[in-house]
Amino acid sequence: MARILAIDFGEKRTGIAVTDPLQIIASGLTTVSTTELLEYLRDYVSKEEVELIVIGQPRRMNNEFSEVEQKIQHFINILNKELPQIAVTRVDERFTSKIAFQSMLDGGVKKKDRRKKELLDKVSATVILQSYLYNR
Structure with missing residues (x-):
């Protein structure tokens, strides 16, 4: 099986999450500048097998x-x-930022780290991916 990759697209930054090859676990991958997103995806899919982008x-x-x-x-x-x-x-990504922020609170992420918008974008992409996996 190939991975599923999820994108939380933003005007400045984009969060990216990915599944394991068996498509069971969604994990935050990274946050990239939106201007560099296409280049990042090209590079990623040249190294990893991806069958779907959410x-x-x-x-x-x-x-x-x-x-x-x-x-x-x-x-x-x-x-x-x-x-x-x-x-x-x-x-549908309604409420993903709120869910992501609450997940960081529940997970014990320090206040200093919660202020990093890059982390919120990556966690939001993970929430989008988990939503897809749950509802497919």
Whole structure:
């Protein structure tokens, strides 16, 4: 089996999480600058077998898409051209940041480390991936 990779896309930074090859455990991988995301993904899939990329779908409480959705759609179009062998799916990402922050609190992450937005982005990507694995 191949890994599943999840993305919490942001305008500045993007959190990335990945499963183990058996697709059982979701783990935070890294946070990269969004401008370097495509390059990072190309490099990662050249070293690891990835069968699916899950990208968070940001929605507001009234079910409308947030402003960043246009940028995500643009990125997906590029991603489909650059890595056509890897399927892309979307997962509703409402509340993932809150869930990620609560997970860090519950996990005993120190206040100093909780302030690092990079960590929150990586944990949010993990929450998106866990949501996908749970509901597939």
